[in-house]
Amino acid sequence: MSKKKIFSGALVAIVLVIASGMTPLFAYGSWNYRLTVEVETPEGVKTGSAVRQVSNSASIIKILDLPDVGNPANVKGEAVVVDLGERGVLFALIDDRSYHELYSAFPTKRGASTVWGILHYNYLYLWPWRKAPVSGRYIPKMVMFEDMNDPKSVKLVSANELGEGMRLKSVTATLTMMPVTWGVVDGYLPWLKKLKGGYLHGGFTSKGAPYGLHGGNFKRD
Amino acid sequence: MTSSLSSELFNAILSMDAYNRGYDASIDLGVKDKNGNYLSIGNATIDDDKGDAAAQSIGFYALAYSYDGSTIISFRGTDNAPSLFNPLPSV
Numbered sequence: 225m226s227k228k229k230i231f232s233g234a235l236v237a238i239v240l241v242i243a244s245g246m247t248p249l250f251a252y253g254s255w256n257y258r259l260t261v262e263v264e265t266p267e268g269v270k271t272g273s274a275v276r277q278v279s280n281s282a283s284i285i286k287i288l289d290l291p292d293v294g295n296p297a298n299v300k301g302e303a304v305v306v307d308l309g310e311r312g313v314l315f316a317l318i319d320d321r322s323y324h325e326l327y328s329a330f331p332t333k334r335g336a337s338t339v340w341g342i343l344h345y346n347y348l349y350l351w352p353w354r355k356a357p358v359s360g361r362y363i364p365k366m367v368m369f370e371d372m373n374d375p376k377s378v379k380l381v382s383a384n385e386l387g388e389g390m391r392l393k394s395v396t397a398t399l400t401m402m403p404v405t406w407g408v409v410d411g412y413l414p415w416l417k418k419l420k421g422g423y424l425h426g427g428f429t430s431k432g433a434p435y436g437l438h439g440g441n442f443k444r445d
Numbered sequence: 446m447t448s449s450l451s452s453e454l455f456n457a458i459l460s461m462d463a464y465n466r467g468y469d470a471s472i473d474l475g476v477k478d479k480n481g482n483y484l485s486i487g488n489a490t491i492d493d494d495k496g497d498a499a500a501q502s503i504g505f506y507a508l509a510y511s512y513d514g515s516t517i518i519s520f521r522g523t524d525n526a527p528s529l530f531n532p533l534p535s536v
Binding site for chain 1: 468469492494495497502509
């Protein structure tokens, strides 16, 4: 076999391996999941959901290699809105750690942010209808507003104490191929766009901002 | 016998502390009270921080501490070293 043929064959093999997104050296994954929040009220079960996206990449070759450690994943999406009618509107927030919703619902024994963890989620994503509960400390922070037009009227609500006659029924994550949800939160909170990701009290820093919340807790892109 | 921490060493600790608080904290110390407010570190109390969506978009995070009558600012920028040989960086 000529050197030229060997070289061409090797080149094709490398391209195929890279195109598959999986090599022993690196991995990349992007997974959409629908976060669904169900609340029991005296008027019946109220449900809200939003599709969020977690993505991450990792390489085996690192300057400092620690077992089961990788870069934190990126999260995109917005707060889940549960319209409780006369009782108000519940928002299940999003933040930089929201990827734990996906990771806790579909756990892996290897570090989720490592090459092997990413390959694990790529494999799971071949069946994008899997559904699992999100529980305990991975349930997102929830808030309500006394006045929907006033961002400073926000109140943190406990999952166990949503209000009289109300109870958090479930929080679930479902793998999906649907696109990330955008725009629902804007429909309920007209001031959100003007905030441009800033703190809810309109200040430059968190001092005085209710619970340290900012626009990125409602919409994260 | 007790010895006090030198200010240089404590400043170094505070500079490191910025990496373990706020969004994308390297080590989640869980050092917030039930209202989500930051607690102190040693004798330094945390007065303020900046880590909203605008700051996150450029990888910036900063803390302001009150310590020994002074205000000390500790901040971080890009804190994830790029993975070598990774043709598909995080998006």
